[in-house]
Amino acid sequence: GENVEQHPSTLSVQEGDSAVIKCTYSDSASNYFPWYKQELGKRPQLIIDIRSNVGEKKDQRIAVTLNKTAKHFSLHITETQPEDSAVYFCAASVTGSARQLTFGSGTQLTVLP
């Protein structure tokens, strides 16, 4: 089955700096890669996703890049703010009607004021 590895497990940045979180996946059939943000005690929420026919996608301060050849994808957050502090999860979708997601182990991002 699919295996998703996520790095780093913790990341601290100064407010205003950029943050980058990286994930690798093992199944070349995966074609959907979402990123979820989970604040303390809350449910995970989708912040951005990318499909395999696209190399990069941006949404305001958030961007995701995908390298299918190397089987890795990354989340980029620019101009970080304290409210960006949360756990971020990457995931990859195994092809199938139910679109099962395999999640990475998460990155605790702390934005220091």
Place this chain on the structure above:
Amino acid sequence: NAGVTQTPKFQVLKTGQSMTLQCAQDMNHNSMYWYRQDPGMGLRLIYYSASEGTTDKGEVPNGYNVSRLNKREFSLRLESAAPSQTSVYFCASSLGQGSNEQFFGPGTRLTVL
């Protein structure tokens, strides 16, 4: 719309006791999922239901059973709880049919003594 709802929010069980976690969605989604979240391990899929009337095992199904009662409801049952099942359980749903975003419920924090 309430989205995805779960009951209960918290539960404490003794080893060997049984219980059912309830999940319902009001978004007319076809697919529903049960995950468990443990520290440092991300979200792991227990069972999923691609559509009403079907259920399939995920990554960690042992010790659990599920029922897709109707299109709205998907329950998770622990027949004989074990301390290793102490975790936070999240239910999620997605439209399916090419739409991949999964919407999560608020979670159930379960402790097995």
